[in-house]
Amino acid sequence: MNILVAILTLVLCGAVLVVLSAPFRAARSRAGSTAAAHPRSEPDAVLERDELEAAREAKYREIRDAELDYRTGKLSREDYEAIDGALRGEAVEILNRLAALGGEPADADGEPD
Amino acid sequence: MAGLGRACLLLALAVCVYGIGASLYGVRTGRVELSESGRRSVYSLAGILTIAFAILEIAFLRNNFAFNTVADTSSRTTPMFYRAAAVWSSQEGSLLLWAWLLSLWSSLALFLTRRRLRDVAAYAQAILLGFGGFFIALMVFYAQPFATTSPAPLEGAGLDPLLRFPTMMIHPPMLYSGYTLCTIPLAFGMGALLARRVDADWIRAIRRFAFAAWLFLGIGILLGARWSYSELGWGGYWGWDAVENASLMPWLTGTAFLHSLMIQEKRGMLKVWNVSLVLATGTLAIMGTFLVRSGVLNSIHAFGGATLGVPFVCLIAVLIAGSIYLVVTRRDMLRSEHRLDSLLSRESIFLANNLVLVGLCFVIFWGTYFPLISEALTGQEASVGPPWFDRYTVPLALILVLLSGVGPVIAWRRATLANARRNFLAPAAVALLTLIALVGAGVADKPFAIAMFCCGAFVFGSIGQEFFRGARARRAMAGEAAPIALVALVQRNRRRYGGYIVHIGMAVLFIGVAASSSFQHASELGLSPGQSTRAGAYTVRYVRPTATITPKYDAAHTGSTLSLGAVLDVTKHGRHVATLYPSEGYYASDEPSRGSVGSLIGGQPVSHVAMDAGVTRDVWTAIEPDIETPALKRIVQVGNRTLPPEEAEVAIGYLARAYLAHPPQAQFHVIVSPLVMWIWIGGLIVGGGGLIAIWPAGGWAAVFVRRRGRARSRARAAQGLQRA
Numbered sequence A: 001m002n003i004l005v006a007i008l009t010l011v012l013c014g015a016v017l018v019v020l021s022a023p024f025r026a027a028r029s030r031a032g033s034t035a036a037a038h039p040r041s042e043p044d045a046v047l048e049r050d051e052l053e054a055a056r057e058a059k060y061r062e063i064r065d066a067e068l069d070y071r072t073g074k075l076s077r078e079d080y081e082a083i084d085g086a087l088r089g090e091a092v093e094i095l096n097r098l099a100a101l102g103g104e105p106a107d108a109d110g111e112p113d
Numbered sequence B: 001m002a003g004l005g006r007a008c009l010l011l012a013l014a015v016c017v018y019g020i021g022a023s024l025y026g027v028r029t030g031r032v033e034l035s036e037s038g039r040r041s042v043y044s045l046a047g048i049l050t051i052a053f054a055i056l057e058i059a060f061l062r063n064n065f066a067f068n069t070v071a072d073t074s075s076r077t078t079p080m081f082y083r084a085a086a087v088w089s090s091q092e093g094s095l096l097l098w099a100w101l102l103s104l105w106s107s108l109a110l111f112l113t114r115r116r117l118r119d120v121a122a123y124a125q126a127i128l129l130g131f132g133g134f135f136i137a138l139m140v141f142y143a144q145p146f147a148t149t150s151p152a153p154l155e156g157a158g159l160d161p162l163l164r165f166p167t168m169m170i171h172p173p174m175l176y177s178g179y180t181l182c183t184i185p186l187a188f189g190m191g192a193l194l195a196r197r198v199d200a201d202w203i204r205a206i207r208r209f210a211f212a213a214w215l216f217l218g219i220g221i222l223l224g225a226r227w228s229y230s231e232l233g234w235g236g237y238w239g240w241d242a243v244e245n246a247s248l249m250p251w252l253t254g255t256a257f258l259h260s261l262m263i264q265e266k267r268g269m270l271k272v273w274n275v276s277l278v279l280a281t282g283t284l285a286i287m288g289t290f291l292v293r294s295g296v297l298n299s300i301h302a303f304g305g306a307t308l309g310v311p312f313v314c315l316i317a318v319l320i321a322g323s324i325y326l327v328v329t330r331r332d333m334l335r336s337e338h339r340l341d342s343l344l345s346r347e348s349i350f351l352a353n354n355l356v357l358v359g360l361c362f363v364i365f366w367g368t369y370f371p372l373i374s375e376a377l378t379g380q381e382a383s384v385g386p387p388w389f390d391r392y393t394v395p396l397a398l399i400l401v402l403l404s405g406v407g408p409v410i411a412w413r414r415a416t417l418a419n420a421r422r423n424f425l426a427p428a429a430v431a432l433l434t435l436i437a438l439v440g441a442g443v444a445d446k447p448f449a450i451a452m453f454c455c456g457a458f459v460f461g462s463i464g465q466e467f468f469r470g471a472r473a474r475r476a477m478a479g480e481a482a483p484i485a486l487v488a489l490v491q492r493n494r495r496r497y498g499g500y501i502v503h504i505g506m507a508v509l510f511i512g513v514a515a516s517s518s519f520q521h522a523s524e525l526g527l528s529p530g531q532s533t534r535a536g537a538y539t540v541r542y543v544r545p546t547a548t549i550t551p552k553y554d555a556a557h558t559g560s561t562l563s564l565g566a567v568l569d570v571t572k573h574g575r576h577v578a579t580l581y582p583s584e585g586y587y588a589s590d591e592p593s594r595g596s597v598g599s600l601i602g603g604q605p606v607s608h609v610a611m612d613a614g615v616t617r618d619v620w621t622a623i624e625p626d627i628e629t630p631a632l633k634r635i636v637q638v639g640n641r642t643l644p645p646e647e648a649e650v651a652i653g654y655l656a657r658a659y660l661a662h663p664p665q666a667q668f669h670v671i672v673s674p675l676v677m678w679i680w681i682g683g684l685i686v687g688g689g690g691l692i693a694i695w696p697a698g699g700w701a702a703v704f705v706r707r708r709g710r711a712r713s714r715a716r717a718a719q720g721l722q723r724a
Helices: A002-029 A033-037 A044-071 A077-101 B002-029 B032-061 B068-073 B080-089 B091-112 B118-141 B166-195 B200-231 B242-267 B271-294 B306-329 B346-378 B386-409 B417-440 B447-478 B482-492 B494-518 B592-601 B630-642 B649-661 B676-694 B700-704 B710-721
Strands: B521-527 B532-535 B538-549 B562-572 B575-580 B583-586 B606-608 B610-613 B617-624 B666-674
Touching: A002 B002, A002 B032, A044 A077, A044 B200, A044 B242, A044 B447, A044 B494, B002 B032, B002 B118, B032 B068, B032 B080, B032 B091, B032 B118, B068 B080, B068 B091, B080 B091, B080 B166, B091 B118, B091 B166, B091 B200, B118 B166, B118 B306, B166 B200, B166 B242, B166 B271, B166 B306, B200 B242, B200 B271, B200 B606, B200 B676, B242 B271, B242 B346, B271 B306, B271 B346, B346 B386, B386 B417, B386 B447, B386 B494, B417 B447, B447 B482, B447 B494, B482 B494, B494 B666, B494 B676, B521 B532, B521 B538, B532 B666, B538 B575, B538 B617, B538 B649, B538 B666, B562 B617, B562 B649, B562 B666, B575 B610, B575 B617, B583 B617, B592 B630, B592 B649, B606 B617, B617 B676, B630 B649
Parallel strands: none
Antiparallel strands: B521 B666, B532 B538, B538 B562, B562 B575, B562 B583, B583 B606, B610 B617, B617 B666
8 A cells, every 4th residue: 555655646746747847848849939038927018908908898887887877767868978978988098009009809708797 | 545645735735835936936037937837836736635635535435434534523323425524524624625625716716817917816826825835734734634543443433413414514615615715816916916917907807706705605604504593502593603703704895895896997996995805805714714723712613723823823914914015015006096976976885885894894803803802911801792793783784784775776976866866766665665564563662673674675675676677778778578678687787687686685684684683582491291382472382202212213314322302382373383393312422431321322412403494484492301310310320330331222222211201391492583584595595696796798618718809809899889
């Protein structure tokens, strides 16, 4: 039993080593170009895009919430039109900034709510 | 296999240490592969601890009493279900469960954020591995789940009779899931502060985990209350016990966070408040674990591990100091982007709701930790009981329920007085009608209960109005039939309407609490067969005694050697309502000084409650038989003198027959409580609403699979700007 435990332990250690070392092997296979080209772990453009996508989703929710507030009688028409106009303007501004970043923006978790 | 289990713990500890170092060094130097390796440490930890947990679980299922934990908390006569769940009935097994659940939830959180928030996630994984390493170190150095004894005993001590109840077995995994999920937002919050990325993205990443923590904690709390009511012989569901309070506090601050994070998402406000709430919730979850593990406070739940107190205090001190340091040094980045547009706005109501929730948490915190503080300052232990807690929590709970009805009828950003008046009309009318009906029914002498009923009615009115108006608006836009419009409304606005359902559930729950505590009728007295007592409008007659012996006749699998009880006939105005069978189980003791017969029934007696539960009321009964009469004691004494241990059960049979033939007076506790079932129903509604709110619109697959593509993104932009 002790030999079996020792063998199983070694196998487990080996499996853990394989899992933990996988990123290093992947980096080596890319011949160090990734590390050289990205002195920071995440480019600033990616960070900004993530922030803008989060802001975009929040703005969509605000627009929908405002319309629902109006249609359920919590906002007067005048207030709703003022708020809706402002929100849509803010949303367009976010979309323009996203478009200016270029590349392929991606949905982080794919859900609008 | 205990050796493999110990090896797993050592390997897990090493992986945690490596992962912390790799994550921190990777994020500081910008080396992606190091941070990635650190994240894989979390996955590896989950795999290793799964193996460790499986080893211990198999040991329990196979009655491997060489494991000390198995010998201490299980036995051959313990039913399979309880044997499987007995893993977490011990200090050691519960620590392993905690660490295992932490590793699983952490792996999920880091997998979902693997392509974003890299800087934040790197710090978060270091913090989560720190928590994991802490708990694993406790298991390696203090409470070893894989400690063994050789030779192995032939039989175990068995599961504590108080834990032989299905909900009590599910309660710990739910509660620990809640506690461990609380550490996810804490880790990401600290990570956001350390990485100086305090925008809405990290909030968005952890929102579901905060919600899941809240949901699991709530389920755990409710299961514990149900166990207390159904199993313990005092007839209550909440006693302001220290460990009960310890689970409620992070739930309260978590509830506050779920509301105020919406404000940060929409308006970029309350950043300091939100990050403080997240850090406080995680810290309170660790403090709750500390209360259960350290034995510093007396509690029916406590595991009494006094040696674990010092490490936990150190961890909590580091968490508190670190949280304060991070918030203070990053306060410039946490400035609000906007201000409140109007006091008459949903933002203001949410802020008020937050203050009440945090106030509740503070009151409970003070009352729970007061004994410790008092002892530290004066040298004398003091305690506060339920009356103290009720004095301060009841008014706050009333305000909370009222606000949960006000919030839904107020618009975001600003509402006009005219609109507000129009929206409050129907809910206020419902509340007023309720008040008139209650006063007319002659219950004016319970002001707090009446106030809670009226606030609950206000909530029903306001949220019912929201559903009605929302469905009507949907019908006007889409031309759908009413039921379809209602479903579509909820589907497209899950967070809002799921939240409304949660509010309804909480109102139902609080109404149940108010009714059952304010209008309860109780009777506690001694009865002989044929005698009766009254509780409210119900008459309870002691028909005859009952006695059962040996576990194989025990249909409830309680494992008691002897069970003495009664048949009770419950009537109301002469009409039969129910027949109840309360009993008290007597369990074996491991004290040889009690003698061969005495040790068979000398363990802690456990009350088995009998109740007739209904929608309008519960009739709850418990019995405490008198087993110390001269005649019964003589049987035990003679048995101790004359019978060897292997024949001692014969005397138990004589004991049971003597009890049936000449039953002494027994103490009965009878309680009639209205609307108790509404507490559990309210909890179910809260859970259902929470699930709706957390459910992603594209299904769970969409959460795990990122969609890419500029065309898709453009389509979403257009869709997002279309009418809701």
